[in-house]
Amino acid sequence: MKITPISGFPELPPADRIVEQHVLDVLRETFELHGFPSIETRAVEPVERLLGKGGDADKEIYAVSRLAADEGEVVDAELGLHFDLTVPFARYVLENAGKLAFPFRRYQIQKVWRGERPQEGRYREFTQADIDVVDIGELAPHFEAEMPLVMAEVFRRLPIGRMTIQVNNRKIPEGFYRGIGIDDVGGTLRIVDKLDKIGPDAVKGLLVDAGLSPEQAEQCLALAAIRAGDLSFVEQVRALGVEHPTLDEGLDALAAVVRAGMENAPGAMVADLRIARGLDYYTGTVYETQLVGHESWGSFCSGGRYDALASDGRTTYPGVGISLGVSRLVGLLVGHGLLRASRSTPACVLVAVNNEEERGTSTRVATELRGRGIACEVAPKAAKFGKQIRYAERRGIPFVWFTGAGEAGGDQVKDIRSGEQVDASGSSWAPPPEDLRPRVIGADGERG
């Protein structure tokens, strides 16, 4: 049977997996420092739920069925693999509402699947990392400021370039559009959302085609052009001379988010009034995130506030969340040489074996080192030492340990990069701290 990779289902080699593990560790550590517990939801949901009300997501869904159901067996509801972590989380909240303490916060780091045609940086199987807070009936606005602060801390802890979290509030364009007499807010947003792709002239044309006056279209473009790392965006909007109570609400809410950013994560957040997010269910703050210098890679981390994350007909659960595309981020950074691991194995030491009869001696040293937190491997074969050293070299293991190689029959350890070999004891020797674990290194040598 011929073996070929399956398009859109990437598998990382061990060294790149170490980079991914580091990113996942930083995500988990940061989320937990902010008091988010972890949950995982099952990989499958009823197809009916995945399709949602609109039913227009069907192209992306992978259906799942037992290959050989027993004859006459009652088949379960049709199942599909989840394509994001929001739909399953909304279902989880409804299913467990009686047991959860609200406001309920959680993080969720899992694989998701989309049956899309694969393209550069887009996979059919990939890992997402989401945080959300959900409450019953009402959700306090300060949570909308908290989400991007958590992600800003994640980015600060990673040896990558500067990430800019762009924030907007859906009420700003809504109020602004209504203030200049535009009724079709959704349709106008969808056209303005094409700005990055087709540019302002084409957007203006589409807006006029959709029935706006040239002046209205100009005003929409003027609003979308506003971008500021501080509160000056409020004055810039005011200068456009539009008045509407929803616009006021949106400006106040966005100012609160940007102010929290300035105080707690200076430089990480930018008010960008062009950000709309395609999804219709966002009702307040929305987020997108770009890597500075690589804006063409698009957004790695997005989300927003929804008044009805979930609803069971009687109770509505508003929520706010933000989601990082882990596989896409790691794939692009590793693929472009912007992140790499210092070695492809956790092992810091290879304990050489003098001859197979003395393997037990080497194993005892390894056990001693492991007991002190030093990862090591015992050489697979009592080959010539040169061969054992090359085994370590191929994997990037920095140290090789020789039992009984010292003058008084003690052990020695060799740094195979410098060639330096010194007396050492399994009960006391330790590697330099930077060699203990594989390091994850950024483009400029920055270390994670």
Added chain:
Amino acid sequence: MKITPISGFPELPPADRIVEQHVLDVLRETFELHGFPSIETRAVEPVERLLGKGGDADKEIYAVSRLAADEGEVVDAELGLHFDLTVPFARYVLENAGKLAFPFRRYQIQKVWRGERPQEGRYREFTQADIDVVDIGELAPHFEAEMPLVMAEVFRRLPIGRMTIQVNNRKIPEGFYRGIGIDDVGGTLRIVDKLDKIGPDAVKGLLVDAGLSPEQAEQCLALAAIRAGDLSFVEQVRALGVEHPTLDEGLDALAAVVRAGMENAPGAMVADLRIARGLDYYTGTVYETQLVGHESWGSFCSGGRYDALASDGRTTYPGVGISLGVSRLVGLLVGHGLLRASRSTPACVLVAVNNEEERGTSTRVATELRGRGIACEVAPKAAKFGKQIRYAERRGIPFVWFTGAGEAGGDQVKDIRSGEQVDASGSSWAPPPEDLRPRVIGADGERG
């Protein structure tokens, strides 16, 4: 749309997920200390590969297909969700053979799916943790001793009862059976494997039905009854008076594994000559693992040596591996009250909010504590302090922080279990080490 759980797809509540995370952390840490790098394989494989040569696994496989493939689109090879991590690993080794350094070791912790009818402790979606070593052409026998030593260390690091790893070598029954004139080794093994389920009398009956003489059947049962935590099993087998070169090989190999166990993990391993493992591809050492006192729960951790883990027709890759059923272990231990988390959130401190205007003050304290590795949450609402304390209580957060509550306007922190409230500063206060993170606690109060 009605929400009902899907049978066989369990979802852990946050506190139980903390237990699972702890088990996964110990697995990863131990595997990495032993020099295993991590890989993950895609969730899907071609159905043809999952079915294997026999094609008898079809009942267990979940097929995956795009819900709405474009008309006229060439459909990919039929895909299914992997049901274990061995079949994907064998494919991974063949696919990447040119890039891997052999002997290649890896650990793999991932979800797998089986379309079986669910029953107690058996799921349709569950997590497995596997380690394997694979080489080209030949695999050194010492790896067969290493696998159970790694798992024994995992069990030692978990606050659970004693796990016994039962080891056998397929060459022992094979050589023994041949030595007493039995030709159908596989058939005999399959019958003897039913000992636990149907008992020795029924097994003897089946063996005689299969054409063995009553004396041969008795000998098979006598071999299967041998069990020893030391090398005495060799003498016990010898006492049965059977001679065969394959039997000698098997006894030598098993003695080496048991000896390594006695030296490096006293009490963890038992030679148990009844263990056969149903799967036909094991050719050397085989492993099973039971929790002492809960033998009826069956094996949590099994595996063995295969001469042909993978083969591309020209090259054969022998391997040895062992696999832990994480979901089953956690599900049973948590379900029976033998493992629990000390709280349901990572947060150690809830920073109370005096009034919404002072939320920024509370956030600054939280940032200070997080910078020192102390997980905390800022109260969601500036409610009465009693209500904020109850919010912490419901989640098991042990400390509540009050800004400006001290005599000189400094902060105070209250241990809400004892009620003790003391002056504290965000730049220096630390919780007792046992409160810093959620603890995982065994039945006897043993702590992980």
